Amino acid sequence: MEKEAILELLNESPMRVAELHSIFSEMNVVNIADIFKDENKETDLRIFRLLPKSIASEVFSYIDPDEQQMLIEALSDNEVRDIMSKLFVDDAVDLIEEMPADVVKRVLQNTQNEKRKIINQMLKYPEDSAGSIMTTEYVxxxxxxxxxxxxxxxxxxxxxxxxxxxxxxxxxxxxxxxxxxxxxxxxxxxxxxxxxxxxxxxxxxxxxxxxxxxxxxxxxxxxxxxxxxxxxxxxxxxxTVDDVVQIIEEENTEDFEKMSALKPSEEPYLKTGVFTQVRNRIVWLLFLMLSATITGGIIASFEDALAVLPVLIAFIPMLMDTGGNAGSQSSTLIIRGMALGEVGFKDIAVVLWREVRIGFLCGIILGFINFIRIYLTNGRNSLLAVTVTLSLMLTLMIAKSLGCFLPMVAKKLKVDPAIMAAPLITTIVDGASLWIYFVIAKMMFKL
Amino acid sequence: MEKEAILELLNESPMRVAELHSIFSEMNVVNIADIFKDENKETDLRIFRLLPKSIASEVFSYIDPDEQQMLIEALSDNEVRDIMSKLFVDDAVDLIEEMPADVVKRVLQNTQNEKRKIINQMLKYPEDSAGSIMTTEYVxxxxxxxxxxxxxxxxxxxxxxxxxxxxxxxxxxxxxxxxxxxxxxxxxxxxxxxxxxxxxxxxxxxxxxxxxxxxxxxxxxxxxxxxxxxxxxxxxxxxTVDDVVQIIEEENTEDFEKMSALKPSEEPYLKTGVFTQVRNRIVWLLFLMLSATITGGIIASFEDALAVLPVLIAFIPMLMDTGGNAGSQSSTLIIRGMALGEVGFKDIAVVLWREVRIGFLCGIILGFINFIRIYLTNGRNSLLAVTVTLSLMLTLMIAKSLGCFLPMVAKKLKVDPAIMAAPLITTIVDGASLWIYFVIAKMMFKL
Known part of the structure; x- marks a missing residue:
């Protein structure tokens, strides 16, 4: 049954209690929990009190943390005790981890002694350990x-x-x-x-x-x-497998975020405030911005060469972007391969040798196309075309090698390899590729 | 029991058949399947023939496709028929999708009529549809x-x-x-x-x-x-949920790959040949390389300004990298949010307004630090510091807006939003930010 239809029944006067009660007993508990979304305290409370006792706790476990808190604050001690007595231990632990201190206090006060002991025990296990995600209900x-x-x-x-x-x-x-x-x-x-x-x-x-x-x-x-x-x-x-499915998605989200220079956050995007978002993003942006000034320094140190041959500047974005993309391709494949257990540190020699060859082949293809383009659009200046092409090929080989080498070394050093992803690799490869570019240009043009 | 120990028993003469048979009946079928990995045809065949009949098909379903093919080619028709009669329908479909045509022919010839009909029916469902991943064994x-x-x-x-x-x-x-x-x-x-x-x-x-x-x-x-x-x-x-867990990881891998400018591949990294790897990478690299030449053209068109004020060049990498990183942060959050069903096209106004504010705040912070740094290291040149800082702030706001806008529009147009990730956003933002930079510089310094 649709949310709107249920809310309508709820607002009729006199309220259609019996009808709602029987609708709720037929519905899937997850769909009932969805009704609470974006409603006010008043409505949430009225719906919750209409639920058949046998499913109330289960519905509660599927409600979003914000609304869980709202409900606990509005319910009587007896009602909270009733929820806690039927809630699975792992759901109870999740609840307590999400709530502010005063709500936690009230929840624990209304939890049966035996269960409270188990919950406290589980809260002691390290975060993201098997102990912290298990439940104690089994046969x-x-x-x-x-x-x-x-x-x-x-x-x-x-x-x-x-x-x-x-x-x-x-x-x-x-x-x-x-x-x-x-x-x-x-x-x-x-x-x-x-x-x-x-x-x-x-x-x-x-x-x-x-x-x-x-x-x-x-x-x-x-x-x-x-x-x-x-x-x-x-x-x-x-x-249990349903919790594992959630954890797999959480771990993936964490990797996606780390690989894009974000501080990982477990909150959904729309539920995270603007200031928290800024905090999650600014540290890496700042670090990478300051690192990029090194690349700027490399360019500046070749100012004389650029003054003589200003056309060199036009190829800087192409070299930087291609190097960054090539490096991020390799690092993504390796980081993902390690996360899925398909690639390990023992494979490092094999992987490096593969990536060098892949970089070489990609370099040949991109270099060839690039050579033709530059040669035709820059007055058949073959010296310039060779300079850019050689730099591009070396950039690709360096990008591919670093893109696989750094995540694997990070893993070996017990640092999360997801940090060695596109943003950091790009910054490192940028510096290396521009340095190579200018050195080759100076040799070629005898600057 | 360890793989090495089992292989040792297998190579003793006379072979310890009874002992191996009883070891296999105690072991987990997935661990038995692991023994086949990286062994030769001879050994694989000997191990397979030692397996208790009751688990042989199940072990077979966990073996890697390469070894499955090797085994089918080596086994007798009767043995293939025995495997097929006990294999679950969804595993049989997976097998047939992986094998080359001649092996498929032999497999289907040795499959019972009734089952063959069901398999053929399932092969007709569109790829990645519910029909193609279901099994027909249920109560x-x-x-x-x-x-x-x-x-x-x-x-x-x-x-x-x-x-x-x-x-x-x-x-x-x-x-x-x-x-x-x-x-x-x-x-x-x-x-x-x-x-x-x-x-x-x-x-x-x-x-x-x-x-x-x-x-x-x-x-x-x-x-x-x-x-x-x-x-x-x-x-x-x-x-069944075990297949869903595999599919979730496959979908995530696909997103990781698309978001790093890779053509998605279902093969594990180490099982993909160098030439296939080059093919999976070269198309996007080439497209993005050619796109980056537009950015190069933008720089070239401001050659006069650069000739007068060469110091401007040194800030190009910082602006390009920071813009790219800021854009990829936003696009990752939005692409992931949409994949998890947390964000939809209906939220586009909310998201854009959030990202503009986030971009503005990040811009203020990074701009401030940047201003101080440039002012102090470039002979208190406040005009230069203002130029770079203003460009940086505008770049951040554009990067953040495009980073969320483009994936959401892609989704609306039924294009996979994962394509609108870091590599493409970076290329677009690069061009925009450098254009803004030079326009501001020309105004400031009246070039």
């Missing part, structure tokens, strides 16, 4: 249980668990020993022992593993969920 | 069945289905009417009617929907699987 089975007992366990405890399609098999002390899918359970005989039908080859993460490693494992093995263990291999939580 | 239930009958159906047919965690409810003529999760089934009473416990709010895709739309729905609703229907809402297949 665990003893290896000595039977399939029948497993189903009883799922029916008894499973209804509040985030995923029941993968059950984890533990031994005493919560030691993780295997995994059994709901599919296997359904296809096994009732009396089968879990330890006999489980899969012992279980792919797990440690609480401190980086989320990037976790997403790579999900992709490699096509998982729906992954268990998280502590240093003694004891099961402490699971990570 | 469908009649709305009049009971929970008990549903379990019987899953046990009888489910073992070969790609996912059994979401069952689709159909009416006569295969009309899709709802969805019921394995969780709901497990938590319901045996006699409950499927039509009563199903969720009628089912999110589905049409066969011709673009895969980008499909991935957005998966992300929005946190789905594990999504049904695909034809124009008459009849269920024809499902898309």
């Amino acid at each position: 665990d089975l003893s290896e000595d249980a039977t399939v029948n007992e497993a189903f009883d366990e799922i029916r008894k405890n499973g209804i509040n668990k985030e995923t029941i399609y993968t059950c984890y098999v533990i031994r005493r002390d919560r030691l993780l020993v295997g995994v059994v899918s709901a599919k296997t359970l359904m296809l096994s005989k009732q009396g089968d022992r879990i330890g006999d039908i489980m899969d012992a080859a279980v792919v797990s993460a440690h609480t401190t593993d980086d989320q990037e490693l976790v997403t790579q494992q999900f992709k490699k093995y096509g998982l729906l969920a992954m268990p998280v263990v502590d240093t003694e291999n004891r099961l402490v939580g699971i990570i | 469908d239930l009649s709305e009049d069945a009971t929970v008990n009958e549903a379990f019987d159906e899953i046990r009888k047919n489910g073992i070969n289905k790609e996912t059994i965690y979401t069952c689709y409810v159909i009416r006569r003529d295969r009309l899709l009417v709802g969805v019921v999760s394995a969780k709901t089934l497990m938590l319901s009473k045996q006699g409950d009617r499927i039509g009563d416990i199903m969720d009628a709010a089912v999110v589905s895709a049409h066969t011709t929907d673009d895969q980008e739309l499909v991935t957005q729905q998966f992300k929005k609703y946190g789905l594990l699987a999504m049904p695909v229907v034809d124009t008459e809402n009849r269920l024809v297949g499902i898309i």
Whole structure:
């Protein structure tokens, strides 16, 4: 049902409570959460109070942080307690990470003791670690249980668990020993022992593993969920594929931003204020602007040559732009290849040799076209054409080599390779290419 | 178990068949597939023939295309038939799309009639459409069945289905009417009617929907699987989350490549030959090189001014680089925002007004620092400092506006906005900023 139609029903007098109630119970919770977007506190509160109790918490978990805060501030303590009791632990942690301090205080005061302890524990894990993204709601089975007992366990405890399609098999002390899918359970005989039908080859993460490693494992093995263990291999939580999909997009956004000289931000574009945007952009702009003055210095130092042969100036943009583009092509391919685990530091010699050859071939093609163009449009000045063409070819080889070399070295030095992308590579290649250009020009024209 | 250890066992004489067989049955199929990497035909064939029959097809589906081809060429017709009979339909389609014509012929000859028909049907869907990425293995239930009958159906047919965690409810003529999760089934009473416990709010895709739309729905609703229907809402297949994760990464890689002036390629970096790499890069490099000559022409047309005031040249790289960086920041944020569905064409006025203000503020900050630097290092030449600073501020505002405007217009015109990224924006902004610079310089210094 459309948002407009629902708001209309809401505003009729007397309000069509029963009708709205039944509409909400039929709707997808994500679509209900969408209704809250851009509405005022009053409307949000009225909609939320009309939701069937059984889905209210789930709807709440899909609402945008701004509106979540508005709602918490407007709801009674009892209502907040009700949300918190049904919210999955990972969603509760997300909520607390987004809210300002006073709201967090009120939320935690209205959270059951046991759950509050788990939340506080999870907040201690390093940011972007497996521990910080896991949830503690999962089904665990003893290896000595039977399939029948497993189903009883799922029916008894499973209804509040985030995923029941993968059950984890533990031994005493919560030691993780295997995994059994709901599919296997359904296809096994009732009396089968879990330890006999489980899969012992279980792919797990440690609480401190980086989320990037976790997403790579999900992709490699096509998982729906992954268990998280502590240093003694004891099961402490699971990570689910829906969260991994979000994380993959976050990591990609972060790479896109870093590769464009932006300070990464997790806020959507339209929700970020102008001043925050300026802050996210100005540092790199400033650094790169000051670096570019070095290139300016290189040009200035060849002022004499330029005074004698002013036509040289006209080719500066072409050399700078082509070098920057060629370098950014290589760095993007390598940064992306490393992010996807397709390329590693061990390949550096192979990659460099490839890029030198690619740079050489691109240089030949672009140089040839360039030579013809300059020769024809500059009074058949073959000396000038050779100077520009030679510079262009060398620029391409340098750009291609640096474009792959710098990100790989950065990775080796545990610096994020995404920093060694187009903007920085362009600035470095610019300086190098202009220096080469003027040196060649001075030799050619004996300046 | 490590790859090296397994290869050692394989090379012992007599070969430790029983031991290897039992090792393989314990291992994760993805890790087994990894063993095939970079081995010769002989070894690949020996490993494959040692695999337990029950997992051979699944292992095959995870092997790289090169090795898949090598294996098919080496295996007997009977063995190929065995693989094809157990391969999921979507994996079979992937295989056929990757193989050369003669291998495809042999594969299809050894595929069961029924399956071949389905494969041929799926090959007809447009590339990157929902129909081309779906699988036809799923569990469908009649709305009049009971929970008990549903379990019987899953046990009888489910073992070969790609996912059994979401069952689709159909009416006569295969009309899709709802969805019921394995969780709901497990938590319901045996006699409950499927039509009563199903969720009628089912999110589905049409066969011709673009895969980008499909991935957005998966992300929005946190789905594990999504049904695909034809124009008459009849269920024809499902898309599973593991494939969606792959597609998300493919779409991101495509955007990264387009945004760096690369022709997108689906091959991993190290598997793409040098000549193909040159082909993927040269078109944009050439186009942008020729465009940059326009900027060169702009400089050349102000040769007189430069002859009188050669110091102007030194600021060209700084203006060009800063303009390019500022433009690429904006275009990346907007392109990414549109890809994630956070920003749309309807926001164009809001976005433009934001970017103009951001450009103005960044301009003030960078301009101020720049003014001080030039004033101090160029003999307190305040006229020069004002010229460069004013040009810089205008450049930033133009770069920011074009950086958001061009991608949004491209999207509106149904051109991929990723093309309007750093390389093209930089080339355009370069010309504009240098023109502004020289016009201001001529006015200031009355040249």
